[in-house]
Amino acid sequence: AQFVANGIMINDVATNDELNFTVNRLILGDNLEILKTIKDETVGLIYLDSPFFSNRNYEVIWGDDGEIRSFQDRWAGGVDHYIGWLFERVDQMHRILKTTGNIYLYCDWHADAYIRVHILDKIFGEIILRMKLFGVIQVVVQVKNSIREIMIYIFLYKRENLYIQTR
Secondary structure, eight states: EEEETTTTEEEEEEHHHHTOTTTEEOOOHHHHHHHHTTTTTTEEEEEEEOOOOOEEEEEEEETTTTEEEEEEEOOOTHHHHHHHHHHHHHHHHHHHHHEEEEEEEEEEETTHHHHHIIHHHHOOOOOGGEEEEEEEEEEEEEETTTEEEEEEEEEEEEEEOOOOOOO
């Protein structure tokens, strides 16, 4: 089963009946409240596309009608407030992950080091990092009509430090 809660896609939930979710359901609202309703160790895979701590306002043209949707990625309390907000959610995700579960956290250069050290390493442990994928994307900066490269990262952590030995 799979569902999305405020930018978080959660796969491999134990059973939909237990959680009263339908497959591929989009839930709008605070993902922390949704996460608190999920039983311990029932999720096999989480992909988290969190806010980036970019300190920007965004406007996106959505659909054929030119509908503009906007959102803010600003944190009044600075990076400490951002890390505290994200820590609560990742801690709940750790709780619901099966012992064999994985979490992929997507972020960019604005806070990747803070996220790894102050959230992921504290919750999962420093030795649990399985992979740090990174890439460069090019974006067009409309104000200056230039192309800028931005670093993006995906951290992969496992719930526990388990290895499967094969012969």
